[in-house]
Amino acid sequence: MKRAFALEPFSRDHNDGLHLARALREERPDAPALARAAWERELADHFAEEERLLGPLAGEDSMRLHDEHRLIEQLLGELPGSCLALGQALEDHIRWEERVLFPAIESRMTPEEAANLALETLKMEHRRWETCPSRAEIVQHRLDRLHPKA
Numbered sequence: 074m075k076r077a078f079a080l081e082p083f084s085r086d087h088n089d090g091l092h093l094a095r096a097l098r099e100e101r102p103d104a105p106a107l108a109r110a111a112w113e114r115e116l117a118d119h120f121a122e123e124e125r126l127l128g129p130l131a132g133e134d135s136m137r138l139h140d141e142h143r144l145i146e147q148l149l150g151e152l153p154g155s156c157l158a159l160g161q162a163l164e165d166h167i168r169w170e171e172r173v174l175f176p177a178i179e180s181r182m183t184p185e186e187a188a189n190l191a192l193e194t195l196k197m198e199h200r201r202w203e204t205c206p207s208r209a210e211i212v213q214h215r216l217d218r219l220h221p222k223a
């Protein structure tokens with residue numbers, strides 16, 4: 074199913090997260106440093122925004138969302154020994170969000186909730202552009218497709 078526009082910024086973060094998860098699962102020597110940098114740049118903000126914005130829309134899944142974030146934070150603090158476990162936990166969490174949580178939220182949210190969420194996630198998207206300018210291009214292409222010029 075096509076991802077709701079309001080959730081796309083989270084899904085773009087997930088692309089980065091899956092690359093990181095792979096580096097961790099393969100125990101690449103630079104993976105712990107990559108994970109710490111990702112936490113500072115994107116992950117801490119991503120978790121906080123998911124809990125703030127999606128928690129109220131997630132129903133009974135909000136507990137799992139919260140618990141898995143805490144587990145991943147804990148494993149980050151246990152690097153480098155936790156490399157493999159962190160990679161697996163991060164990948165499993167992203168897959169669950171993409172396959173279960175996000176579709177559930179998409180099917181439940183009202184048009185007003187979707188509009189409010191889109192405003193908030195767009196602010197998060199703009200924060201990403203400071204550290205990842207290529208995302209601005211991706212989003213511009215996406216907007217061009219949504220609103221083709223006459």
Ligand SMILES: [Fe+2]
Pocket residue numbers: 120123138142166170
């Ligand atoms: Fe999450």
Ligand SMILES: [Fe+2]
Pocket residue numbers: 083087119123167170
């Ligand atoms: Fe996420």
